[in-house]
Amino acid sequence: MSLLAGMLVADFTRVFSGPAATQLLADYGADVVKIEDPRAGDDARVFGLGDNSAHPAGGASASFVALNRNKRSLGLDLKSDAGRAVALRICARADVLVHNFRPGVIERLGFGYDALSAANPGLVYCEISGYGRQGPLAARGANDIALQAHSGLMSITGEAGGAPVRCGSAVVDLHCGMSAVAGIFAALLHRERTGKGQRVETSLLAAGANLMTYFYQEYWLDGTVPRAMGSANALTVPNQAFPTADGAAIIIGSNDEMWLRCARTLDAAALDQPEFRSVEGRRANRVRLVELLSGITRRHSTDALVAMLDAAKVVAAPVRDVGRAAEDPQLHAIGQVTEYEAEGRTLKSVAPPFRLGAAPPVPPRGPPALAADTDPVLRQFGYAPDEIAALRAAGAFG
Amino acid sequence: MSLLAGMLVADFTRVFSGPAATQLLADYGADVVKIEDPRAGDDARVFGLGDNSAHPAGGASASFVALNRNKRSLGLDLKSDAGRAVALRICARADVLVHNFRPGVIERLGFGYDALSAANPGLVYCEISGYGRQGPLAARGANDIALQAHSGLMSITGEAGGAPVRCGSAVVDLHCGMSAVAGIFAALLHRERTGKGQRVETSLLAAGANLMTYFYQEYWLDGTVPRAMGSANALTVPNQAFPTADGAAIIIGSNDEMWLRCARTLDAAALDQPEFRSVEGRRANRVRLVELLSGITRRHSTDALVAMLDAAKVVAAPVRDVGRAAEDPQLHAIGQVTEYEAEGRTLKSVAPPFRLGAAPPVPPRGPPALAADTDPVLRQFGYAPDEIAALRAAGAFG
Known part of the structure; x- marks a missing residue:
């Protein structure tokens, strides 16, 4: 039996952080009811540039497909009394609720923590906000x-002396989602022992700070304000990308032994110089070493260079584009790519980032089209056909 | 009482991913015994550039201080029979074990999952590896x-057409640590119900893929291979950093209403042009719009610009350096900065990224000096003074 079998998740989330969190709960067997505005649904459904019409879930974006498998979609107009009444019935029976509305919005809708926990004291209630629920920026979008900018992450990403650069994927959002998952599991552990639910809070601000924790620590201890260094870092040399005949590869010579193996593997005569033999020496001669090494790495293909260095026990890796990364045989070999059938086609998706030996994820189902599961969900929560008709007439479903 | 009070964690981790995970368990009350080589300990102790001698924990690096609070350090030479015997006694009583050795190493030391779980079936055994435990790259450093390079993250980070750039913080490591935490809590939930432990696995490869999940999805659906775009992204315009009189700020005009508010707030005559009024129009006229907007943003200070846009409900944020980010009043207002006394000084650290309403973290204690807790830990595990002396003579403590 799956870990979260029998658990109901009332999912009010949209876009990235929240859907990433609830998808993981769905992967481990929870019944995740995604409550969406019946007019347009989750904003992420329409993200994207090209023609999505052939995509599953009614032409959903790749982002939506990536973060909403194993869920059911219930279309509810939360601005209507009838829509809110349906959502309230679901919340009264839910084991977990997750939302990422701005602070104050969910209370105005009538689904605040105090109201819901009074009726359902076992509820684990997870709030994901931008800047947290208190303080001067609580209401800021x-x-x-x-948050990459606000947290300082952007200030250390980019070319030395160049413009600030985005970390290419939504790392703060996705780290926030995983923090929410950890907090929800922690609260479920507490509930298993005590029968009591609780509020779980996280924010993009908290997740960003967590990703920056060791830089803040250095600032607090020493006043250090680091700057972007391209692909390099301040600590060790070499520790960055080098050009190859067909791209680029990372080479790490973090300690003296690894550097010596690297130098002897690539070109001992050119590289094994006395001034490069210590960490301090390599740092002091950074520019010359990187230039010298680049001249050598350019002679090799990326794959050949990485293979040579790997054989010599030097940490190395190819700088790969998204296509090659997604097709990586190693990623498939460790079961991180799941293939499954949905809507008559084969879909691939990235499996959860941790694996439990005794509690595997459920077999994947594709993401839901907007409001696709409204009627079955209503029947599951005890609504008779005439009640559903009355709710529809009252505008519950938009 | 704290959530993990009474739980023992045998912590064989070092550097980043593992210590981040076990610190969170320590923050929530687990007794984390960090088993370190008595000669040098965790490699991260000596990371850093400047003079660390005034740092806590015997002059530990900022990275070590950031990731090792609330733990105790036991110095054990795992290459000696006596050292391994002590570690085995701890593992036999542990609730959780976490390690990030390369695959195969911990089995050779005698602490593999099969051996330990036979003697301690309730053990939650978490393995953090680089590329996973199977497949062609399992043994690669x-x-x-x-993994930023291997996962494709670097290929979408940097200036358009420029060299690949590092995402400035160790996002794959820290996301992997948080995935491990989520997996450990999930396994503890399973154990609370069944009494049984299990193996929990994660890897930098799995964490990297998780951070790239929506890009892989797009590739699998459409064959799209995205490229770096500086601070911008492909989906919407504006959605990037703009220069200000004293730095840079992020401005998001992701939908047409937000763009209109942005244009009218900053300079309606210049910006509210018909060809910019739709998402497609702004994308088609990206270069001209960004140039025009940059000319206007340069007239304002970062803080004034963000305040104007925030008041108009346009998502905006300052691009801040690490010092300003660490001193952020909002970060302090939501309790994400913990101040505590250690070794006669006041330390600050970043609090856990999720908060539990009914189970707060324990009050922080500073990180341990290498092997500082060896004798008290040994006594806790039942070793008498003469046994400790015999172990010392047999080389258990280096």
Whole structure:
């Protein structure tokens, strides 16, 4: 039996952080009811550039497909009394609720923690906000890139002396989602022992700070304000991308032994110089070493270079584009790519990032089209056909 | 009482991913015994550039201080029979074990899952590897930047057409640590119900793929291979950093209403042009719009610009350096900065990224000096003074 079998998740989330969190709960067997505005649904459904019409779930974007498998979609107009009444019935029976509305919005809708927990004291209630629920910026709008900037992450990403650069994927959003998952599992552990639910809070601000924790620590201890260094870092040399005949590869010579193996593997005569033999020496001669090494790495293909260095026990890796990364045989070999059938086609998706030996994920189902599961969900919660008709007439479903 | 009070964690981890995971368990009350080589300990102790001698924990690096609070350090030479015997006694009583050795190493030391779980069936055994435990790359050395490259994250980070750039913090390592935490809590939930432990696996490869999940999805659906775009992204315009009089700020005009508010707030005559009024129009006229907007944003200070846009409900944020980010009043207002006394000084650290309403973290204690807790830990595990002396003579403590 799956870990979360029999658990009901009332999912009010949209876009990235929240859907990433609830998808993981769905992967481990929870019944995730995604409550969406019946007019347009989750904003992420329409993200994307090209023609999505052939995509599953009614032409959903790749982002939506990536983060909403194993869920059911219930279309509810939360601005209507009838829609809110349906959502309230679901919340009264839910084991977990997750939302990422701005602070204050969910209370105005009538689904605040105090109201719901009074009726359902076992509820684990997870709030994901931009800047947290208190403080001067509580009401400010936020997204991943805003928090990459606010947290200082952007200031250390980019070319030395160049413009600030985005970390290419939504790392703050997705780290926030995983933090929410950890907090929800922690609260479920507490509930298993005590029968009591609780509020779980996280925010993009908290997740961004967590990703920056060791830089803040250095600032607090020493006043250090680091700067972007391209692909390099300040600590060790070499520790960055080098050009190859057909792209680029990472080479790490973090300690003296690894550097010596690297130098002897690639070109001992050119590289094994006394001034490069210590960490401090390599740092002091960074520019010359990187230039010298680049001249040598350019002679090799990326794959050949990485294979040579790997054989010599030097940490190395190819800088790969998204296509090659998605097709990586190693990623498939460790079961991180799941293939499944949905809507008559084969879909691939990235499996959860942790694996439990005794509690595997459920077999994947594709993401839901907007409001696709409204009627079955209503019947599951005890609504008779005439009640459903009355709710529809009252505008519950938009 | 704290959530994990009474739980013992045998912590064989070092550097980033593992210590981040076990610190969170320590923050929630687990007794984390960090088993370190008595000669040098966790490699991360000596990371850093400047003079660490005034740092806590015997002059530990900022990275070590950031990721090892609330733990105790036991110095054990695992290459000696006596050292391994002590570690085995701890593992036999542990609730959770976490390690990030390369695949095969911990089995050779005698602490493999099969051996330990036979003697301690309730053990939650968490393995963090670079590329997973199977497949062609299982034995390859890995670190954060290698997986930023291997996963494709680097290929979408940097200036358009420029060299690949590092995402400035160790996002793969830290996301992997949080995935491990989520998996450990999931396994503890399973154990609370069944009494049984299990193996929990994660890897930098799995964490990197998780951070790239929506890009892989797009590739699998459409064959799209995205490229770096500086601070911008492909979906919407504006959605990037703009220069200000004293730095840079993020401005998001992701939908047409937000763009209109942005244009009218900053300079309606210049910006509210018909060809910019739709998402497609702004994308088609990206270069001209960004140039025009940059000319206007340069007239304002970062803080004034963000305040104007925020008041108009346009998502905006300052691009801040690490110092300003660490001193952020909002970060302090939501309790994400913990101040505590250790070794006669006040330390600050970043609090866990999720908060549990009914189970707060324990009050922080500073990180341990290498092997500082060896004798008290040994006494806790039932070793008498003469046994400790015999173990010392047999080389258990280096």
